[in-house]
Amino acid sequence: MLSLRAVNQFYGESHILWNLDLELAPGECTCVLGAPGMGKTTLVNCITGYLPVQSGSMTWLEAGHPPQDLLTQPIEGRVALGMSYVAQDRRIFSQLSVEENLQIALLAARVRSRSIPGMIYELFPELYSLRHMRGGELSSDLQQQLALARALVTEPKLLILDEPTFGSGQRFINELSNIIRRLSRDFGLTILLVEQRLSFIRRVADRFCLLHRGRNVAQGNVALLDDKLVSSWIDP
Numbered sequence: 528m529l530s531l532r533a534v535n536q537f538y539g540e541s542h543i544l545w546n547l548d549l550e551l552a553p554g555e556c557t558c559v560l561g562a563p564g565m566g567k568t569t570l571v572n573c574i575t576g577y578l579p580v581q582s583g584s585m586t587w588l589e590a591g592h593p594p595q596d597l598l599t600q601p602i603e604g605r606v607a608l609g610m611s612y613v614a615q616d617r618r619i620f621s622q623l624s625v626e627e628n629l630q631i632a633l634l635a636a637r638v639r640s641r642s643i644p645g646m647i648y649e650l651f652p653e654l655y656s657l658r659h660m661r662g663g664e665l666s667s668d669l670q671q672q673l674a675l676a677r678a679l680v681t682e683p684k685l686l687i688l689d690e691p692t693f694g695s696g697q698r699f700i701n702e703l704s705n706i707i708r709r710l711s712r713d714f715g716l717t718i719l720l721v722e723q724r725l726s727f728i729r730r731v732a733d734r735f736c737l738l739h740r741g742r743n744v745a746q747g748n749v750a751l752l753d754d755k756l757v758s759s760w761i762d763p
């Protein structure tokens with residue numbers, strides 16, 4: 528689905544990402560983890576187009592279609608290819624209703640259908656019962672549900688989640704883990720997850736990428752993500 532090769536990125540003279548390689552396979556959930564300030568969100572911003580890449584390549588791979596060079600695509604071009612992003616700060620429209628938040632996502636993505644897919648309210652039944660409530664009146668966990676539902680309403684091929692459990696209660700975290708597993712295993716959605724909770728990662732991810740000072744120091748099947756490896760690079 529997505530292949531990164533030798534990606535480098537700078538903030539001014541500070542070298543943030545160092546020759547980073549990453550492969551996202553169709554239908555798999557890959558987790559990027561690392562201590563704060565190690566380049567995780569920078570990587571996401573490069574993939575989504577919010578930050579430029581200094582050097583390297585990013586290639587969009589989709590069966591039946593020629594490879595696409597992502598570096599030539601603006602943000603809206605990446606969305607059109609099938610990329611969807613949920614930022615840590617959610618970015619919902621607080622004055623609009625739940626349903627209006629979902630409908631505006633359809634308009635922004637310029638999809639042909641103006642109807643909210645049935646799977647949205649199947650995955651988020653609480654949002655259906657609150658569909659006429661303003662986004663700003665929802666609890667923080669429900670706002671996170673809305674942000675995720677809005678990202679899914681266009682039926683993307685790649686879903687990118689930046690620390691979706693941050694500030695959330697255990698009930699929502701449990702629900703979210705079930706949703707992510709369904710999306711990747713039942714719906715075949717490719718997911719890139721930035722996350723810190725190891726128990727959550729081990730439950731939902733197929734593969735991992737461990738960043739340290741902008742370098743990919745370990746990656747592979749999530750079964751290899753043991754406590755010793757994590758403590759070597761993340762724990763003080």
